[in-house]
Amino acid sequence: xxxxxxxxxxxxxxxxxxxxxxxxxxxxxxxxxxxxxxxxxxxxxxxxxxxxxxxxxxxxxxxxxxxxxxxxxxxxxxxxxxxxxxxxxxxxxxxxxxxxxxxxxxxxxxxxx
Amino acid sequence: xxxxxxxxxxxxxxxxxxxxxxxxxxxxxxxxxxxxxxxxxxxxxxxxxxxxxxxxxxxxxxxxxxxxxxxxxxxxxxxxxxxxxxxxxxxxxxxxxxxxxxxxxxxxxxxxxx
Numbered sequence: 001x002x003x004x005x006x007x008x009x010x011x012x013x014x015x016x017x018x019x020x021x022x023x024x025x026x027x028x029x030x031x032x033x034x035x036x037x038x039x040x041x042x043x044x045x046x047x048x049x050x051x052x053x054x055x056x057x058x059x060x061x062x063x064x065x066x067x068x069x070x071x072x073x074x075x076x077x078x079x080x081x082x083x084x085x086x087x088x089x090x091x092x093x094x095x096x097x098x099x100x101x102x103x104x105x106x107x108x109x110x111x112x113x
Numbered sequence: 114x115x116x117x118x119x120x121x122x123x124x125x126x127x128x129x130x131x132x133x134x135x136x137x138x139x140x141x142x143x144x145x146x147x148x149x150x151x152x153x154x155x156x157x158x159x160x161x162x163x164x165x166x167x168x169x170x171x172x173x174x175x176x177x178x179x180x181x182x183x184x185x186x187x188x189x190x191x192x193x194x195x196x197x198x199x200x201x202x203x204x205x206x207x208x209x210x211x212x213x214x215x216x217x218x219x220x221x222x223x224x225x226x227x
Contacts, residue, residue, distance in 0.1 A: 004155075035215065045156075045203065047215040091155050099144060099163055100171065101216075103155030 002027040004094050006104035013082055014112050021077040021107045023092030029053070034068065034075045035093040039106070045091075051075060082111045115139050119204050119219035126194040126226045134189040134222050136204030144207045145187040146171070146216070147179065149200040156203060162187055194226045 003026040013019045025034065036048040049059060051068050059066050063080045079086055089106045120135045138145065146161035148171075158171030162181040176198060178190040187206075191198060201223050205216040 006155075009153075043201075043221055045205075045216075045218040047217075050215055093155075099161060099169075101146065101156075101158055101161075102172070103148075103157070105153065105155045 002102045004102050004104035006107050008107045010108045012110045016081050018080050019082050021090050023075045025073050025094045029096050031097040033095040036077050037091045038088045040088040084111050087111045117206050117217050117219040119222050123223050130194050136187045137185050138206040142206035142208050146205050147189045148203045151200050196226045199226045
């Protein structure tokens with residue numbers, strides 16, 4: 001069975017601070033896919049990034065960056081210079097090659113002005 | 114291009130009633146899935162479909178039925194509603210088997226069973 005753990009239930013930072021959201025996963029598959037989604041207070045789910053298990057290259061997109069390490073089964077997400085609009089629940093998810101998806105319980109990020 | 118459309122947005126059911134949550138996508142996506150989201154928890158997969166005529170169970174399938182007669186539609190049926198099924202339901206679709214593409218989500222259906 002596959003599992004995704006987001007150990008940080010809630011994080012609170014002050015605007016302009018950097019913040020890292022942790023994600024640790026378990027799977028027996030050699031091919032799998034990792035995702036991060038954002039769920040703002042309005043409730044919709046917004047795709048942020050996808051990573052394939054065979055591509056450990058880290059990625060930066062503006063203030064967002066992702067660190068994928070297979071050796072530690074982690075896929076962490078960093079927001080640099082956080083803003084109030086970053087306040088949301090962030091979900092890490094793993095999809096098997098067969099198509100089954102497992103989500104973590106989410107990390108609620110609050111960015112205070 | 115409407116994306117993924119879920120109806121209704123809100124629903125209150127009495128215990129024992131049945132109903133169907135509708136999900137439609139206009140992106141010609143092969144893969145569709147249903148999740149439920151309970152307070153303080155992530156999304157849990159109920160059922161999914163890798164193409165028309167093919168469905169499979171996810172993590173929490175009991176009490177729910179699905180069918181996929183067309184590429185566009187993937188309805189979720191609650192056979193006999195129970196208070197434990199009070200949740201927010203999300204439908205999602207993606208281009209392939211969700212393996213290497215992002216999922217597009219509907220706006221969600223907030224279901225209360227009394």
